[in-house]
Amino acid sequence: MLRVVSNQDLDREEEDKRRDMELAERQATPLLQGLTHHMKTAFDAAKEAKRPIEERMLTSLRQRNGEYDPDKLADIQEFGGSDIFMMITETKCRAAESWIRDILLEEDAGPPWDISSTPLPELPPEVEGDINERIAEKVMQMIQDEGESPSQQAIKELRQVAVEEIRAERE
Numbered sequence: 001m002l003r004v005v006s007n008q009d010l011d012r013e014e015e016d017k018r019r020d021m022e023l024a025e026r027q028a029t030p031l032l033q034g035l036t037h038h039m040k041t042a043f044d045a046a047k048e049a050k051r052p053i054e055e056r057m058l059t060s061l062r063q064r065n066g067e068y069d070p071d072k073l074a075d076i077q078e079f080g081g082s083d084i085f086m087m088i089t090e091t092k093c094r095a096a097e098s099w100i101r102d103i104l105l106e107e108d109a110g111p112p113w114d115i116s117s118t119p120l121p122e123l124p125p126e127v128e129g130d131i132n133e134r135i136a137e138k139v140m141q142m143i144q145d146e147g148e149s150p151s152q153q154a155i156k157e158l159r160q161v162a163v164e165e166i167r168a169e170r171e
Helices: 007-027 030-065 070-079 088-104 125-146 152-170
Strands: none
Touching (some): 030 088
8 A cells, every 4th residue: 555645744754754853852861761760659658648638538438338248248148148137327326427417507596606816915935035034133132232132032023023024125
């Protein structure tokens, strides 16, 4: 059989071959090959990581639908046992759905949670050094003025004053 091709078709084929060659040359660069390898490796790892979760979800779906896993069903049939599924999972799922619906969708009670702001937020840990410095300065001043160290209660009061001063400065 003789193939008849026009000059335009020949030119188009040659242009396509030339483009394919250029594309192959660009794809043969080490950068693209490395990137391609990395992407394939990452994709395969993600696909493999998903497999146990997907199997567990399919097992749960079969349980809810009242079906045995294919391997388990084959074992039951080989043994000659009954392949009736008790559907306990479906009953438990319906009960859980009902509880969730009662809690979340109750019209009169509003949402089952509450959000409120902290009356006095805790200061960040890096501020603790500033508080201790202020307390030390005031204790030293008290020792110089009175000649004796302050009581534990007085130090607690000094700490409260220092914390309040720092909060006021940060606002």
